Amino acid sequence: xxxxxxxxIIGAGSSGSAVAYYLAKKGVKxxxxxxKLGMGSGATGHAAGLIRHHYPDRNLVKMxxxxxxxxxxFKEEMGFNIDYVRNDFCYLTPAGQxxxxxxxxxxxxxxxxxxxxxxxxxxxxxxxxxxxxxGIGYGLLDHDxxxxxxxxxxxxxxxxxxxxxxxxxxxVEVLDFVVDSGKVxxxxxxxxxxxxxxxxxxxGLGASKLNSLLGITLPVKNFSLGHGVLIPDITFEPDILTIxxxxxxxxxxxxxPESGGTALIGMDQDDPNREFNPDTYYMDVPFNKIGxxxxxxxxxxxxxxxxxxxxxxxxxxxxxxxxxPGIGFLEGAPENYYQIVAGSGHSFxxxxxxxxxxxxxxxxxxxxxxxxxxxxxxxxxFSDDDFGGSFFIxx
Amino acid sequence: MLNIVxxxxxxxxxxxxxxxxxxxxxxxxxxxxxxxxxxxxxxxxALLLKEKFGGKVSILSMGPAQAKEVIKYAMAMGADDGIxxxxxxxxxxxxLATSYTLxxxxxxxxxxxxxxxxxxxxxxxxAQVPAELAEYLGMGCITYVSKICDIADGKxxxxxxxxxxxxxxxxxxxAVLTLxxxxxxxxxxRLKDMVKAMYMSIQVLxxxxxxxxxxxxxxxxxxxxxxxxFSPERKKSGYVLNGSSDEQVSALVGELIKREII
Ligand SMILES: Cc1cc2nc3c(=O)[nH]c(=O)nc-3n(C[C@H](O)[C@H](O)[C@H](O)COP(=O)(O)OP(=O)(O)OC[C@H]3O[C@@H](n4cnc5c(N)ncnc54)[C@H](O)[C@@H]3O)c2cc1C
Numbered sequence: 001x002x003x004x005x006x007x008x009i010i011g012a013g014s015s016g017s018a019v020a021y022y023l024a025k026k027g028v029k030x031x032x033x034x035x036k037l038g039m040g041s042g043a044t045g046h047a048a049g050l051i052r053h054h055y056p057d058r059n060l061v062k063m064x065x066x067x068x069x070x071x072x073x074f075k076e077e078m079g080f081n082i083d084y085v086r087n088d089f090c091y092l093t094p095a096g097q098x099x100x101x102x103x104x105x106x107x108x109x110x111x112x113x114x115x116x117x118x119x120x121x122x123x124x125x126x127x128x129x130x131x132x133x134x135g136i137g138y139g140l141l142d143h144d145x146x147x148x149x150x151x152x153x154x155x156x157x158x159x160x161x162x163x164x165x166x167x168x169x170x171x172v173e174v175l176d177f178v179v180d181s182g183k184v185x186x187x188x189x190x191x192x193x194x195x196x197x198x199x200x201x202x203x204g205l206g207a208s209k210l211n212s213l214l215g216i217t218l219p220v221k222n223f224s225l226g227h228g229v230l231i232p233d234i235t236f237e238p239d240i241l242t243i244x245x246x247x248x249x250x251x252x253x254x255x256x257p258e259s260g261g262t263a264l265i266g267m268d269q270d271d272p273n274r275e276f277n278p279d280t281y282y283m284d285v286p287f288n289k290i291g292x293x294x295x296x297x298x299x300x301x302x303x304x305x306x307x308x309x310x311x312x313x314x315x316x317x318x319x320x321x322x323x324x325p326g327i328g329f330l331e332g333a334p335e336n337y338y339q340i341v342a343g344s345g346h347s348f349x350x351x352x353x354x355x356x357x358x359x360x361x362x363x364x365x366x367x368x369x370x371x372x373x374x375x376x377x378x379x380x381x382f383s384d385d386d387f388g389g390s391f392f393i394x395x
Numbered sequence: 396m397l398n399i400v401x402x403x404x405x406x407x408x409x410x411x412x413x414x415x416x417x418x419x420x421x422x423x424x425x426x427x428x429x430x431x432x433x434x435x436x437x438x439x440x441a442l443l444l445k446e447k448f449g450g451k452v453s454i455l456s457m458g459p460a461q462a463k464e465v466i467k468y469a470m471a472m473g474a475d476d477g478i479x480x481x482x483x484x485x486x487x488x489x490x491l492a493t494s495y496t497l498x499x500x501x502x503x504x505x506x507x508x509x510x511x512x513x514x515x516x517x518x519x520x521x522a523q524v525p526a527e528l529a530e531y532l533g534m535g536c537i538t539y540v541s542k543i544c545d546i547a548d549g550k551x552x553x554x555x556x557x558x559x560x561x562x563x564x565x566x567x568x569x570a571v572l573t574l575x576x577x578x579x580x581x582x583x584x585r586l587k588d589m590v591k592a593m594y595m596s597i598q599v600l601x602x603x604x605x606x607x608x609x610x611x612x613x614x615x616x617x618x619x620x621x622x623x624x625f626s627p628e629r630k631k632s633g634y635v636l637n638g639s640s641d642e643q644v645s646a647l648v649g650e651l652i653k654r655e656i657i
Pocket of ligand 1: 010011012013014015016034035036037038039040041042043044045046047048049050051150172173174175202203204205206207210225226227314315316317340341342343344345346347348349350
């Protein structure tokens with residue numbers, strides 16, 4: 001089989017699916033999405049789906065404002081239910097962290113409905129019980145937070161894109177490229193060859209392997225995040241606020257309501273000394289490490305002490321040293337090869353803006369948002385020694 | 396008051412097993428271990444008996460140091476203490492050598508009224524260890540128990556469910572029982588129990604902590620010889636129903652009726 005089209009998108013995660021939809025909406029014909037497993041089967045399908053505005057960078061705040069409105073309107077715009085729930089989002093900062101007041105001021109000037117809470121106020125913010133505020137500087141209470149099902153978002157974009165004529169090919173794995181005169185002329189897959197004017201690498205954990213076929217290496221690393229599904233011993237309504245505790249670097253966690261009266265905890269399971277190979281990765285949760293986490297959670301949120309642990313699992317995403325994804329045409333790479341790589345633990349919520357701006361950039365239109373924080377060419381200044389921190393706090 | 400010992404084995408979490416894309420072999424390295432799913436019923440039943448009659452629940456396991464994790468999980472469910480038999484000198488044990496070694500540990504642990512086990516291990520599926528152990532300890536043994544009816548006058552009455560029969564049985568204590576899947580619903584640990592379990596200690600016993608006949612342990616004490624491990628041949632292949640959704644649904648329903656499934 002040999003297929004010629006205008007655009008090939010590799011990967012039907014939240015990023016690739018959104019781009020397929022936005023390009024099709026702008027009238028681009030002959031778009032093909034190649035997905036080796038299933039829509040949203042990568043990092044997207046494992047994501048917690050948290051949507052909130054706490055970013056210290058003005059551009060990012062503008063973008064997440066846009067995105068969260070898009071999630072609210074998703075059902076109406078796309079005709080697809082993504083289980084969006086609007087709830088408050090309370091981010092706990094470590095005591096002594098400087099500059100929080102300025103960040104809040106900036107976020108407010110961008111229209112974010114955020115309150116700055118003192119520890120005494122944080123103590124009583126949760127309807128299910130008191131919060132222990134040891135070590136906490138502030139609580140940043142975002143009234144426009146929410147969460148949605150990331151898998152459904154990817155499927156929603158794909159389904160709508162299909163209606164607009166996009167072809168989504170499931171079970172097609174990209175294996176190699178043919179490059180001629182500085183252009184990718186052929187995409188070789190397990191189901192035949194494809195060629196296109198433009199090739200977009202949105203392959204998540206598979207992106208680096210594709211890049212290496214073209215001799216491209218970026219400063220990116222795989223990292224691991226853990227989740228636990230909890231069965232509360234108290235009623236836990238779906239719109240109860242999310243707590244995101246970033247006060248203690250070793251035990252960053254969030255607790256949010258999940259469907260069916262359950263709760264979801266997320267834990268930072270990154271280990272800078274471990275190589276996370278997606279082909280052989282198992283989420284093993286060593287009792288001691290996870291036990292320490294639970295100890296911290298129970299201390300912070302005593303009302304959760306009786307919550308039962310149903311399952312714990314982990315998943316991988318790809319990070320960059322500054323914890324932002326890399327997007328654009330890379331200098332020195334084939335000129336028709338575009339990348340949206342390294343979701344860095346927080347790119348699900350950015351899917352709508354990725355779709356919008358990437359489509360604009362590709363079509364040479366004015367960009368609705370300044371994408372310099374994501375510019376893939378910025379990554380050339382980093383080396384492997386520049387990794388550190390956590391997406392929970394660096395963003 | 397009952398002194399209950401539960402035998403627990405760590406097995407690989409087979410729901411997570413991956414195939415190496417290059418060699419097509421199972422990726423064994425780093426596969427998370429879980430409590431043998433059948434043993435979960437034994438742990439739960441022990442906790443229920445303790446709640447009813449009072450007493451103590453101890454976990455006994457044999458395996459690598461990593462097996463501490465599954466003992467911790469049992470402790471988070473509510474077990475009072477745990478012992479791990481872990482020594483290179485035990486490596487290569489078959490079911491006979493394993494049950495012999497476990498029996499030595501049980502003798503050292505003192506009087507147990509009941510030894511509860513899962514009906515088999517999810518990795519080896521032999522179901523041999525409990526009966527062999529009972530033999531070594533000179534205890535009675537009832538397998539495939541689906542209900543514990545009563546404990547009185549030093550005797551325990553149970554119901555057994557076998558493939559083609561149900562039975563009522565009675566045995567004097569101390570005794571070894573193996574429990575069927577579904578006899579109860581194993582509880583989930585609470586966060587605070589996970590924290591408590593993290594601080595509980597597990598006693599690790601080596602071969603020289605036990606009174607053992609060296610010829611009866613490890614590979615040299617194991618008469619079982621594995622000739623070959625292979626995947627069973629697939630006898631029947633499936634087929635795909637084609638056509639519109641409506642056509643596929645009618646074809647499927649027709650097939651199910653034909654086979655008297657519905
Ligand atoms: C546990 C966890 C929790 C998270 N929580 C959040 C959160 O709360 N909020 C948030 O905003 N973000 C969160 N994230 C981050 C977010 O999930 C990711 O950054 C984002 O979804 C990345 O999307 P993607 O489309 O770039 O990649 P992916 O979702 O990984 O998609 C890549 C796709 O490409 C396919 N593919 C790979 N190689 C090939 C190939 N050679 N040929 C064909 N197809 C290929 C894969 O099968 C996959 O479907 C979380 C991530 C994890 C792991």
